[in-house]
Amino acid sequence: MLPGRIQELVRLFAQLPSVGEKTAQRFALFLAARDPEMARALGEALIAMADGIVPCARCGNLAEAVASPEAICGICSDGKRDPALLCVVARVQDLMSIERSSAFRGHYFVLGKLLSPLEGVGAEELPLAALRRRIQSTDTPVREVLVATPPSVDGEATALLLAQDLRALGVRVTRLASGVPHGGDLEFADPVTIGRAIAGRRGLE
Numbered sequence: 513m514l515p516g517r518i519q520e521l522v523r524l525f526a527q528l529p530s531v532g533e534k535t536a537q538r539f540a541l542f543l544a545a546r547d548p549e550m551a552r553a554l555g556e557a558l559i560a561m562a563d564g565i566v567p568c569a570r571c572g573n574l575a576e577a578v579a580s581p582e583a584i585c586g587i588c589s590d591g592k593r594d595p596a597l598l599c600v601v602a603r604v605q606d607l608m609s610i611e612r613s614s615a616f617r618g619h620y621f622v623l624g625k626l627l628s629p630l631e632g633v634g635a636e637e638l639p640l641a642a643l644r645r646r647i648q649s650t651d652t653p654v655r656e657v658l659v660a661t662p663p664s665v666d667g668e669a670t671a672l673l674l675a676q677d678l679r680a681l682g683v684r685v686t687r688l689a690s691g692v693p694h695g696g697d698l699e700f701a702d703p704v705t706i707g708r709a710i711a712g713r714r715g716l717e
């Protein structure tokens with residue numbers, strides 16, 4: 513019933529997180545029915561993002577692509593942050609949730625994935641060597657690594673692995689206090705809950 517170009521757009525929208533077939537169709541029809549300016553602006557913004565955004569070379573957060581020497585994000589280049597504090601998160605969304613709480617003023621390291629024995633993700637797939645390099649590379653020594661992986665089975669397994677792996681470096685490894693519901697996602701926890709979980713963080717042995 514729909515022209516092929518619209519069907520293609522529906523197919524693409526439906527691949528986005530939390531977007532089902534009906535919502536995908538609503539987006540496509542909304543854009544098709546409107547002044548073409550909106551669709552064009554959206555298309556241009558997507559292309560600009562695809563070409564101009566890369567992972568930060570230091571932390572894995574999103575950064576503007578630059579020609580030289582490497583792309584560094586706004587957080588890593590913010591001189592007002594405490595370089596002795598490093599927060600390890602699974603995804604950029606989790607970093608955003610922690611930023612919204614305003615309870616953390618250190619730097620970050622984005623793992624990109626969690627240890628997941630059930631899904632076959634082993635320790636060798638996590639960027640542990642890059643994390644160790646990151647901890648050892650700064651002028652100011654990292655004093656504490658706060659592991660802010662989600663309170664799920666995979667998140668807890670990853671936290672324990674990091675505690676073991678980083679012990680030899682002599683940094684204090686801490687974990688978010690409970691408060692974010694077990695199995696819950698940091699992305700959906702409110703800023704106050706995240707702020708409390710950061711304030712109440714405890715050492716990981």
Ligand code: ZN
Pocket residue numbers: 568569570571572573584585586587588589
């Ligand atoms: Zn960064």
